[in-house]
Amino acid sequence: MKDRIDEMKKSYREVEVTLDLDRVIENAVLRGRKRLNRNVIQIRAAAAAVTVLVLLTAGINLSPAFADTAGSIPVLSSLVRILQFEKGKAAGGEITDGKQIGPVDWQQSGGSENILIPIYEEGAPSNTAAYFEVTYRQYPYSLTVELNGVRSLFAGEELPSFEDSTLVGAMYRIVTLDDSAQRFVITFKEPVEIEVKEMSGPAGILIEAKASIAENLPPVYSVRTASYDYGEHPGVLEGMLLAALDYKVDTVRMLRDSAGRHFAEAGYFLTESEAAAFREQILASGEVDFNLYIEQRGPGDTPDTINE
Numbered sequence: 514m515k516d517r518i519d520e521m522k523k524s525y526r527e528v529e530v531t532l533d534l535d536r537v538i539e540n541a542v543l544r545g546r547k548r549l550n551r552n553v554i555q556i557r558a559a560a561a562a563v564t565v566l567v568l569l570t571a572g573i574n575l576s577p578a579f580a581d582t583a584g585s586i587p588v589l590s591s592l593v594r595i596l597q598f599e600k601g602k603a604a605g606g607e608i609t610d611g612k613q614i615g616p617v618d619w620q621q622s623g624g625s626e627n628i629l630i631p632i633y634e635e636g637a638p639s640n641t642a643a644y645f646e647v648t649y650r651q652y653p654y655s656l657t658v659e660l661n662g663v664r665s666l667f668a669g670e671e672l673p674s675f676e677d678s679t680l681v682g683a684m685y686r687i688v689t690l691d692d693s694a695q696r697f698v699i700t701f702k703e704p705v706e707i708e709v710k711e712m713s714g715p716a717g718i719l720i721e722a723k724a725s726i727a728e729n730l731p732p733v734y735s736v737r738t739a740s741y742d743y744g745e746h747p748g749v750l751e752g753m754l755l756a757a758l759d760y761k762v763d764t765v766r767m768l769r770d771s772a773g774r775h776f777a778e779a780g781y782f783l784t785e786s787e788a789a790a791f792r793e794q795i796l797a798s799g800e801v802d803f804n805l806y807i808e809q810r811g812p813g814d815t816p817d818t819i820n821e
Contacts, residue, residue: 593642593711601649602763605711605718606642610662611635614695615717619673619681626680628673628699630658630718638715645718647709650766651812652733652781653682654701656720657766663695672697680705680722682815687767687775688748698768703813704728730812733781734788736795736805739821740774750803751777757800772818779805 596603615631615638632639643662650657675681682700689696704725712719738754741747747767754765754777764780779795782788785807792805806819 590712590717591714593713596647596709596711598647598649598707602646603709604644604646605709606644606660606716608644608662609641610664610693612639612643612660612663614660614663614666617672617684619675619678621678625721625723626678628681628684628720628722630697630720632660632663632716632718640714640716642711642713642716642718647707647720648766649707651704651728651730652735652810653768653815654704654813655768656699656701656707656722657687658697658699658718658720659689660695661691662693664693666695678702680724683769685769686743687769688743688745690745690748690752696767700815701813728812731783732809732811733783734785735778735781735808735810735816736788736792737778737808737816737819738776738803738805740770740772740776740818743775747775747777750801753801753803754779754795757795757798768816770816770818774818776816776819778816781810785809 594605596605611634613633613636615633617631618629620627620629632642643660645658645660647659648657649655672684672686675683680701680703682702684697684699687696687698699720701722704727705722706725708721710719710721738747738750741750751765751767758765758779762780764778766778767775768778769775780791782791788807792807795801795805804821808817808819810816
């Protein structure tokens, strides 16, 4: 496992990934012009180099990665993109179906920690990643990863334990009623900076976390359901909360509490009075037939268990 991520990161450092295509082509053309006074053959070579460069800009080849899960044949992996977060959210991959999640790897490297989520298809590494979305939030510090067109975990239910991690608290699945999607939550022990890379050929999602500057954030008041064992029920409650809010908010999420049980959160607020008003709004919608609770929580606190 360590070799897989080491090789990928080493290769990434050795290759300058250029995201500005126009600048790449311009530099190549300038180099071609400098050779103009040499001979016609060199001019043609420069033009050919520009053409090849354009074709290769969609993915910079990196050294073998994921190769040990693919078998003994070396496989090149290409960086597709570094995801750009906007308001805590980012997306990548392609809309597809029938993918699987391969064995998830984790590695500490200096001051960073890396989580690798390989994408499989029919039991073998896929060339392209399924469409996925990542969302970073506080209360607690967490990254939610949702993959669409992914129907199963190739490696079963097993995920890294992160027992020796200094940054990662846990990684766990959250229930998804859509049988063509899989969702995970990665929790962190402190504020982190997140970088997410989409890889192809073979495909994977590489998440790099580094400790960030400590934040002086106030506690919030969470409007949430009671805690339940992992299963369909908390997923149904999540759907009812979304319906009560007309599917117009992105504050609804699923989390795991300190006892390993699951609950749905409708949103959180800086004051208890705001949370109480939001709770009453949901209960008055006629879409829910269960109670909602208000929990005070710090930015890095693991949610408490609340029984019905």
